[in-house]
Amino acid sequence: MDKKKTRIIRIIIPVTTFILFILIGEIVVKVFNISTITLPAPHVIVLALINNWQTLILNTGITMLESVLGFLLGSLVAYCLAIGFVYSPNIRLAIYPYAVALKSTPIIAIAPLLILWFGNGLESKIVMSALVAFFPVLVNSVDGLTSIETELIDLMKSLAATRRQILYKIRIPNSLPNLFTALKISSTLSVVGAVIGEFTGASKGIGYVINTASYYLNTDLMFAAIFLISLGGILFFYFINYMERTIVFWKQN
Amino acid sequence: MIVLKNVTKTYKTLTDKTEALRDISFGVSDGEFISIIGPSGCGKSTLLRIIGSLISPSGGEIHIDGLTPIQSRSLGFFSFVFQNPVLLDWRTVTENIRLPNEILKKQTRQPEELLKMVGLEGIGHKYPNELSGGMKQRVAIARALTFDPKILLMDEPFGALDEFTRNELNSQLLGIWNQINVSLIFVTHSISEAVFLSDRIIVLTNRPATIDEIIKVPFDRPRKQKIKDTPEFNEIVKWIRKKLE
Numbered sequence: 001m002d003k004k005k006t007r008i009i010r011i012i013i014p015v016t017t018f019i020l021f022i023l024i025g026e027i028v029v030k031v032f033n034i035s036t037i038t039l040p041a042p043h044v045i046v047l048a049l050i051n052n053w054q055t056l057i058l059n060t061g062i063t064m065l066e067s068v069l070g071f072l073l074g075s076l077v078a079y080c081l082a083i084g085f086v087y088s089p090n091i092r093l094a095i096y097p098y099a100v101a102l103k104s105t106p107i108i109a110i111a112p113l114l115i116l117w118f119g120n121g122l123e124s125k126i127v128m129s130a131l132v133a134f135f136p137v138l139v140n141s142v143d144g145l146t147s148i149e150t151e152l153i154d155l156m157k158s159l160a161a162t163r164r165q166i167l168y169k170i171r172i173p174n175s176l177p178n179l180f181t182a183l184k185i186s187s188t189l190s191v192v193g194a195v196i197g198e199f200t201g202a203s204k205g206i207g208y209v210i211n212t213a214s215y216y217l218n219t220d221l222m223f224a225a226i227f228l229i230s231l232g233g234i235l236f237f238y239f240i241n242y243m244e245r246t247i248v249f250w251k252q253n
Numbered sequence: 254m255i256v257l258k259n260v261t262k263t264y265k266t267l268t269d270k271t272e273a274l275r276d277i278s279f280g281v282s283d284g285e286f287i288s289i290i291g292p293s294g295c296g297k298s299t300l301l302r303i304i305g306s307l308i309s310p311s312g313g314e315i316h317i318d319g320l321t322p323i324q325s326r327s328l329g330f331f332s333f334v335f336q337n338p339v340l341l342d343w344r345t346v347t348e349n350i351r352l353p354n355e356i357l358k359k360q361t362r363q364p365e366e367l368l369k370m371v372g373l374e375g376i377g378h379k380y381p382n383e384l385s386g387g388m389k390q391r392v393a394i395a396r397a398l399t400f401d402p403k404i405l406l407m408d409e410p411f412g413a414l415d416e417f418t419r420n421e422l423n424s425q426l427l428g429i430w431n432q433i434n435v436s437l438i439f440v441t442h443s444i445s446e447a448v449f450l451s452d453r454i455i456v457l458t459n460r461p462a463t464i465d466e467i468i469k470v471p472f473d474r475p476r477k478q479k480i481k482d483t484p485e486f487n488e489i490v491k492w493i494r495k496k497l498e
Contacts, residue, residue, distance in 0.1 A: 155335070165355075
């Protein structure tokens with residue numbers, strides 16, 4: 001009974017804030033007579049959303065596709081590299097400093113270069129997205145693959161286990177909680193990466209829509225676009241979150 | 254039969270040499286229960302790991318039925334239980350117990366039988382998170398026995414448990430050891446635990462550890478907790494305590 005109550009409360013409170021937020025928006029715009037170009041009232045944004053829904057959904061879809069593909073590419077490469085690091089300290093020495101250097105480079109500084117190399121289409125955005133998703137997964141996976149209790153490694157050695165057996169039976173499952181922590185971070189970052197890529201040069205995607213809307217001072221359309229892409233990002237995050245709960249079931253509570 | 258002859262261990266760093274073990278020689282016959290006791294940090298665990306071939310000695314010889322520790326290890330002679338039960342959180346109890354079988358490709362006892370032996374029938378489907386410390390350690394013992402090892406090597410297995418659970422597990426361990434034919438080498442820093450369990454106790458000195466004395470424990474088996482109240486028992490405990498002080 002109490003559990004049900006707390007669950008309902010957990011939904012009601014954020015929904016109330018949302019409604020309040022919208023109401024305040026409407027009142028502020030009305031009272032201070034703010035122009036639609038600066039801050040459109042919530043109902044104007046909703047209208048923009050309804051009037052342009054086809055373009056908006058299509059372009060949000062394109063950006064989300066870029067994000068998800070980039071996320072998958074970046075995480076996959078990072079995880080494989082992390083396994084390589086575990087096998088060979090030399091690979092780690094050779095690559096890790098440059099991975100850190102890459103992390104410290106502002107992604108927006110590389111964006112024009114990526115457009116130059118991979119063109120104006122989806123590819124450059126996928127690479128951009130992959131680059132931002134890459135680093136958190138690399139660091140966390142190395143951590144998860146290597147932080148094994150010494151007694152557990154001793155136990156495996158006493159059974160004459162091979163390195164491969166230790167990898168599959170111990171290291172990989174042990175790395176999953178860390179991996180998912182990283183994937184949650186990367187899922188949101190990858191959307192940022194894709195949008196930055198679209199700002200730099202694109203003829204499709206939500207970043208492109210926002211850019212053009214800004215050019216024509218269609219602030220209501222900009223808000224609608226921002227709303228949809230953040231919704232996409234949230235859904236992506238919660239999907240990873242759901243996967244984590246199912247796969248890393250032993251870390252709950 | 255395990256034979257150690259003049260086993261030494263020296264740790265070398267660039268600038269320094271630390272002698273951990275010096276001239277350790279003793280034998281363990283089949284099915285014997287041996288405890289190793291000594292001041293903390295004296296190298297008890299190192300000695301156990303050398304016998305189980307997790308660490309190689311710097312000098313001396315070790316034979317297990319005429320084989321080297323490395324050969325014995327690859328044949329699945331050894332089984333370890335540590336103070337930390339190190340169960341895999343993502344596997345059920347039964348799957349945890351099966352882990353050694355998956356690696357050695359050798360199974361002589363079923364998980365259910367082993368769980369019954371350690372007094373945990375019917376919990377095979379649970380996950381380690383759902384178990385208490387004492388239960389986890391029992392599962393670790395069950396896991397250690399699934400392929401009928403020749404030698405069970407235990408490194409302070411009950412060191413993290415409260416006294417009540419420890420006594421219970423001591424009695425249970427003796428029961429299990431009595432049922433199956435296994436030599437047991439048991440590292441502990443509890444003197445009364447060593448006296449209660451063992452056929453013989455190897456008392457080590459401070460670093461570099463040498464054998465101070467090997468004490469034979471005269472009590473008949475099966476042993477009950479109440480032998481701890483006898484004067485002979487306390488006599489032995491006192492004798493060992495004096496050596497360690």
